Amino acid sequence: MLHLALIGGSLLYAGYKSYKERTDKRKTAITVIDPTDNTPEQSLATTESVLDEELKDAKHYLTVSTGALGLSVLGTVYPVLNAVVVPLVLYTTVPLFQAALKGLFEEHRLRASVVDSIAVIGTLSTRYYVASSLAVSLFFLAQRLLLATEDNSKKQLISVFGQQPRSVWLLREAVEVEIPFESLRIGDVIVLNAGEMIPIDGYITEGIASIDQHALTGEAQPVERTVGDAVMAATLVVAGKICVMVEKAGQQTVAAQIGEVLKRTANYRTSLEFKSTLLADQMALPTLFLGGVAFASLGVISATATVSCNFSEIIRISSPIGMLNFLKIASEQGILFKDGRSLELLHQIDTVVFDKTGTLTLEQPHVGFVHCWGNATENEILRLAAAAEHKQTHPVAKAILQAAHDRDLTLPPIDNARYDIGYGIKVNIAHRCVRVGSSRFISNEGLILTTEMEAAQHHCHDNGYSLVYVAVDDSVIGTIELHATLRPEIKTVIQGLKKRGLQLYILSGDHEKPTQKLAQEVGITNYFANTLPEGKAQLIEHLQATGKSVCFIGDGINDVIALKKATVSISLKGATSIATDTAGIVLMNQNLSQLCYLFELSDGLNKNMQNSFAAALIPGAVGLGGVFLFHFGIYSTILLYISSMAAGGANAMLPLLTYKDKDATLDD
Template sequence: MLIEIMGVTGLGLYAKNRLKKKTLLNQLTAQPRIIPFTGSVRNQQIREFSENTIDQKSPAQKLADRNMAVSLSSMGLATVGKLIYPPLLLLSLPGILYVTQFAVVPSYESMVKKKKLTVDFLYTLTNIFLVLNNHLFFASFSIFLYSLNRSLLAKISNDSKKSIIDVFKQQPSFIWVVYEGVEREIAFEDLKTGDTVVVSAGSTIPVDGIISEGTASVDQHILTGEFQPVEKGEGMEVFALTLVLSGKIYIHAHKTGHDTTAAQIASILNNTLSTKTDIQLWSSEFSDKTVLPTLLLSGMMLPFIGSIGAMVIVNSHFRYKASIASTIGVMNHLNAASHNGILIKNGHTFEVLKTVDTVVFDKTGTLTEEQPRVASVHACSGYLEQEVLRFAAAAETKQSHPIAKAILQQAADWQLLLPDVDETAYKLGYGLTVGIEGHIVRVGSVRFLEQEGVSIPESVRQLQADSHDVGSPMVAVALDAVAIGAIALEAAIRPGTKELIGELRERGITSMYIISGDHEAPTRKLAHELGIDHYFAETLPEQKAERVAQLQAEGKVVCYIGDGINDAIALKQADVSVSIRGASTVATDAAQIVLMDKTLNQLPYLFDIGQQFGSNMKKVVAAVIIPSVMTAGGAIFLHFGLLQSLILPQIGLLAGVAMAMNPAVRHSKKSQKRVSNTKNAQ
């Protein structure tokens, strides 16, 4: 008994003392220590992706803390009464009754409403027996274990909660609308269906609607996930939360507020939030399933071993001990993952992770970089490639969309010196018109150049056709009235992605899919380059979730990996969902797992730790259950009494906790080895 009190309480104090803020760098270079329940790295990560800090306690945690204080006080009084002054034993009774009520009520409700026996019933039965037979010290010890279990389970449940951030925090506070031919500014909340909204370059579109006047280049990445801006003109549809990169448009509002496409995505997320956050740990369910067999065995043996022997069998049940040990194991696996750059928000995720047989990758921002790269620079009309890129980069200097950044990056790689731009000739529309060194430079689509009266050589038209066939963007460049070349762009595959696909196959995950809102040609090309056999192209956000559901209906266990608001519904639909740090807020909130280093490099380790978790948890539960089985057998064959029925299961708890500490021990050894290697290198 005292060993368990000292061991479990010591572990709790140890964990509390370790909850101090440290940076990851300090964690790696300082002398490592074992962290039993959780660590500062995981706390930092949780704080980063939650509106509520880790220090804010849920009602369940507050209740568990109060019960822990009461049970410790009761046990203290019972101990002093047992050893020094017997009348003090009676003072422990109110605390015993107070804490026991929290098991009596759910036990009664479970039996009456669900027709199911739980460990709460065994706990209640044992405490009633102990109180009626004046074993108050044992009863106080029993409520201490109950309170400790509830405290740990409340903590892991609170850590698993995910807060969905309202997408409308991204909306502007004030917007411009046209009333009676006059533009005026109003509050976003006052916007109504049918209003004409004015949106200029650099502003976010606040509504779903149809353009009634004007042209603009619109970045729809937040909804489609694709980097290529779309040219929008009169009669074309636009969506809330997309960004006007250039131009100015007047929008007839069709949907506002919570009726917009973006708001509906957020609504689906909020409505499905509860489906994956309240899942009980499997060890608790297993404990409940063994209640009835324990009671039947106790009843069968009652005529042969008496009431004390029968109660020893009841008391031999491991009850909450498997939950305590497995909870510590879960927290240590969570902590080990966090030290390897992986935030896992829900302990139950481990259980599903080891069964995953299918991985679905979002294309843009996940397998490929958000910013494209220049694939080739084509020159014509007697100009050089460097001149084409130089004029295009100079014109795009003030632009911030991904294509402009790609052109500017290529100019920097070629070490080109960019000329100054004549501000008086600067004009935005379907394309970009600027004055450079006495010339009029136009950058944009072939259609834009034609509208401006520019002569287009056949070679540029052919390049446009080739780019269209593979679904890649192309930017044409004109000097005065003649096209001098074009710049073809392509999606840049994240470094190490091919190797990553190979490592996943080595781990038995051979079923992989690419899903994208992009055209079929570039999606097919990417799938071929990575050696992935299956893909879905031109897929809308709500269709992504449907594709995942379709795979699940075929019996597959799906892990979905995405990074944008357009992936959020699919992330919630998948059995396991992964996002990347730096992705959209809604994606990181919706995902069960966040890769903190902004790459996919830790995916193989993620699946490894999922397999390790399953193996470790079997050992944890076995370590807890075996002493309980020995106690029940001892009651039948060796006439064990109440003392043995309390001591042996506690040994099982300590053994289970020791097994649960394995992830922390492994992490400690790796850290020591890393520190040793660093010192040797120096």
């Protein structure tokens, strides 16, 4: 027996040295980068290293505790083996004892680790060697499984956009040559066929294709792309064949930038982890008190069972998995979280503020009323204006061309076009000089605006409309009103947000009357007009000062300050601007259709985390009640721990099943 005790003591000492080495290694992983460097890259590298070390520790301690469990089972037949079991169990719980001592003597507070330490000592002192080794084995098994699941969930989240190919087909002197992907250079032209993933950012030089952009932007349907159109990495050629000139490759692509954002987001640990630790620490004193009562009234075994009913550690491990799964679901639908905190905070939002231009309205306006001055008809005015603008790509030209297309107008040929940027265009059509542009352009060309035209201009200005003048030779024959185009999905979105009981506001730099009219049209009562960029941020702060939790949705450069001030910020800029976007959440499909779904995801996360708490607290409460009412013993609490562990793990994975059908509906 003495010989075995010496062996056990040696094992415990060797184990402690091993633990110190592992602790030092983890500290090295944390401080290998300058701790004063708070860049995302530093945070990312540190968190990944710590997770790797935690997983290695869990594997190591699981191996040791499993060995102790096997020896303890044999110890029921050969009791001398328990002299080895005890130091092995103590070795696996060295971190626990160290945390308890640190809390007591350095932090001067009672931590949950004190209760857990007493539970370990209690099971060993009562000679429940099998129970003691089984408990630590189950703990490290749960920790290993949950940490491995967290690691796998991170990898799945980050790999939403697929992997780069090993080789590509390069077009060289009209011949397709297969080369390694790493050999690609900016300016190279590669050939892509149906079924192939686009590995770079670039633009099409030849061909036409149907491209599935769902993984990158969340768009449900493939889009047609042809010569001159941009394409992005991680999108799929569904049909057709295209030649693409390389603009960005590797880590420079939009997909790679999004991947880096997801890596940083995946490392966000929810505040519920802190809450679970805090709750466990707060329960330490009541648990010790109940353990003392149990010891005095029921004996040492019941006291040990009582202090063993603290399962809060499960929350700390399982909560990140639930968060990661929700982030993965969002990413697959084209919703990118640049900060995991935003998903958690969305549940607290009670006020949503929309920027008007570019958020509630589209960039491209539409033709409203056509004023005819003289004998020209509406169709004639639109036909001449569209002919003059047909090679232009700015929103005004697109709006006029769309109106002409809707009326099936045939455009005449033009020649000698001259375009003054920001003012207008001058062309010759059928030996007549046609001018299309602003009132300033028309005046600069020496044409006279009548009193009636100026009155119409003032009316349009007051209502937020733009006017495009059309003149033939020396006379203005008509003006075209351009109205802001509401997003087609906006009214449905507003109704959905109202059903959630959210207060809605509009911020606009536009005049009072057009802002009021738009607010009435979409069904929003509260609005602020004539707002300068810095004024938007001040209004956000004012709403917050009145106790509101504000989500601001904008897309322009003048929204940056307001986006930063809001509790949660959402941008519609899309995937191509992800590197410079300041918002915490980016809707990569550039529309608001998924806004209500976004709030639903946040509610789902909140409910999931509440269930995680219940999965830990309810079995613990049942255990405490069972000890005093039904004389539960140590093995009963172990059984409850198993049920708590299973419930916590299942709840963390539940979102992948719950939202699967909803995602399919969104895709449809």
